[in-house]
Amino acid sequence: QVQLVESGGGLVQTGGSLRLSCAASGRTFSTYAMGWFRQTPGAEREVVARINWSGTNTYYADSVKGRFTISRDNAKNTVYLQMNSLKPEDTAVYYCNTRLNAYDYWGQGTQVTVSS
Numbered sequence: 001q002v003q004l005v006e007s008g009g010g011l012v013q014t015g016g017s018l019r020l021s022c023a024a025s026g027r028t029f030s031t032y033a034m035g036w037f038r039q040t041p042g043a044e045r046e047v048v049a050r051i052n053w054s055g056t057n058t059y060y061a062d063s064v065k066g067r068f069t070i071s072r073d074n075a076k077n078t079v080y081l082q083m084n085s086l087k088p089e090d091t092a093v094y095y096c097n098t099r100l101n102a103y104d105y106w107g108q109g110t111q112v113t114v115s116s
Contacts, residue, residue, distance in 0.1 A: 022096030
């Protein structure tokens, strides 16, 4: 069992920055990959970024490359998403995710709103 709790969302102007955090508990955090997804009303949930268990390998969606950075602190059981140069199209609910034994675990989500 894994519990994920996101925080750090909010309202920011275009060009601003936010850092999202996802605190994990319940299993050995340092052994599994993590990801950030986002979803807008009526749309599919889409992957934003992923990071492997050690933090040495990352993946970014084309839409956020060069602006977002995913990182993790295994000592704190936390994964982060630093979001810079935010655009109105980044507005969404952001979710933390991990997949263990073919089962997806999700947090409750945190709202990010970018005003133009």
